[in-house]
Amino acid sequence: MNTGDTAWVLVSAALVLLMTPGLAFFYGGMTRAKGVLNMMMMSFGAIAVVGVLWVLFGYSASFGNDVGGGLLGDPLQKLGLQGVLATGKTLPLVGTIPEIAFVGFQAVFAIITVALISGSIADRAKFGAWMVFAAVWVTVVYFPVAHWVFDFNKDANGNNTGGWLGQGLGVIDFAGGTAVHINAGAAALALCLILGKRKGFGKDPSHRPHNMPFVMLGAGLLWFGWFGFNAGSALGANGIAAYAWINTLAAPCAAILGWLLVEKLRDGHATSLGAASGAVAGLVAITPACSAITPMWAMALGLLAGVVCAMAVGLKFRLGFDDSLDVVGVHLVGGIIGTLFIGLAADPNAPAAGQGLFYGGGLELLGKQAIGAFAVMLYSFVLAYAIGWIINKTMGFRISSAHESAGIDISVHAESAYDLGGRVSGSFHPMDENSGWHQAAPVHTNSKVDA
Incomplete structure (x- = not known):
């Protein structure tokens, strides 16, 4: 065990946990004043339900011994974290850190992935239905996908026992472009289709963000925590962490400029909401690629993500789906861009050692990245739609029209933010x-x- 590596991973896990309250501020500020508490409660609800399930069986299902050809870990092997804790004076290790530290680090990834989905259904979802969805979705979608992408375990004989995408196919996803952002974005699209549009969607000016300082604060907390998200994924205080850290700075900076440029040319003014959204778009895009591309390519990726995501968020009005807080336009689109960009610009000399098209690698890596991105997207969308449909037909997923008009904070939580x-x-x-x-x-x- 290396104490420096362990300290860095524990600090990184705390940073990533902070991202979910940061997301609560980011999303909360973007909603109406009479829906901000509900929006923030959906993030805190995700912390509660996912944290419990992760300890019970989620870690085991994600990182236990493979039981399905790279599709799922054994959910019973480490049930209740048995076998992860110390035996006498010996701590099981993952690399140079205690496995229990790795458990905590991966837990907060599961938490924020679920919380991200909630932004697509702002102002109209029953809180109880959301909690049920969060519990079922994280169990049947996130835990298996985390195994596909993040599990690189080997058995005692050195044989691969990890997931079919990361270890089997060789998809590069350093910190979760597929498992976190594409996964959450696809589920968000499914849910907003199930619940339908808010009353006055596209017409009611009250749907504008009610508190831009909250949005900016949330974006800042997200960016701060994202250094733990990306650099912490090195699982050590080392050069790989430093490489990921600088790319996590460079890409969102360029993405802000790209988003603001689109706003200025399209709308005549650059906005604080655009700056905050651009930063998040750049962070999403660099997440899978932060160990695979150089800082110069990171800035190019950030600029691309800022421009494309700024244009993508408007598609909901043209296509007629109410993705309330642009989870699809930022996380699904940004995650796909970042994942595919690796196939183009992966530098063989970078820590991930991939060889993209621009470095003479041909289309092989790009093809693998495309398989990873679209496999996760399809799996998540279909399962999320099925889960949401069943909940909607049984307990009901959407609040009544009268309660939506009066405000979801009062009707669901009996509270008011102001x-x-x-x-x-x-x-x-x-x-x-x-x-x-x-x-x-x-x-x-x-x-x-x-x-």
């Missing part, structure tokens, strides 16, 4: 969704104002 004080004209109490609203007598909180 208590401005003074006189309140009426107090609304959430009832059963089938029975509608009941207005109580006026509540007076300031007698001088009332007088």
Whole structure:
């Protein structure tokens, strides 16, 4: 065990965990004022449900001994993390770090992947239905896909026992372009199709972001945590981590410029929302490629992602699907761009040692990257659609029209994000969704104002 490597991975895991509250601010600021708490609760709900399932069987299903030709780890092998903890004075290792540190690092990846999906269904999803979806989706989609992409285990004889994409096919995905971003983006598309459009989609100006400082704060926390996300995936305090770190700086910087350029040319002004979204688009794109391409190519990738994602987010209006907070346009599109770009610009001298088309590698690596990207996208979309459809037909996934109009924070959580004080004209109490609203007598909180 190397104590420096262990310290870096533990710090990186904490940074990645911080990304989910950061995502809550990012998404929360982009919603209406009467839906911000629900949006943030969906992120915190993901932390709770995924954290429990990961300890119970998720880690084992992702990184246990393969039981299906590279498709799934044994969910019972390390049930409740048995065999991962210390035996006497001996700690099982993954490389140079304790396996239990690796468990924690991978847990926070699972958490934020689920949380990312929630942005596509803002303002209209039942919280209980979301929690059920999160539990089922992470079990039948994320855990297997994490095994496909991230598991490089070998048995005692040195034979490969890992996933079919990363270890078997040789797809390069350093930190989760497929397993995290394409995976979440495809599921987000499925859910927004299941739930349908918000009331007034594309017409109601109240759907604009209500708190841009929240959005900028969230983007900053995401970028800060992303250094743990990418550089931490080196699983050591080493040159690979440094290589990933500098690319995680370069790509989003260029992506911001690309997004703002599109806004200026298309709309006549550059916006703070564009800067925040551009940074996230660049971070998404560089995630799979941060160990495979040079910093110069990282900036080219970031610029490309910023431009393409800025244009892609408008497709929902043309195609008629309500991806509320642009999860599809940023994470699905950005993840595909970053994953495929490796097949073009992978430098044999970079840590990943891939050989892209621009370096004389032909189309072989690009073909492998395409298989990885579209296999994950198809698998996630089909399963997410099926899970969402079943939930919608049984317990119902969408809140009532009356509750959506009044605001999901009050109707679902009986809370409001902003208590401005003074006189309140009426107090609304959430009832059963089938029975509608009941207005109580006026509540007076300031007698001088009332007088």
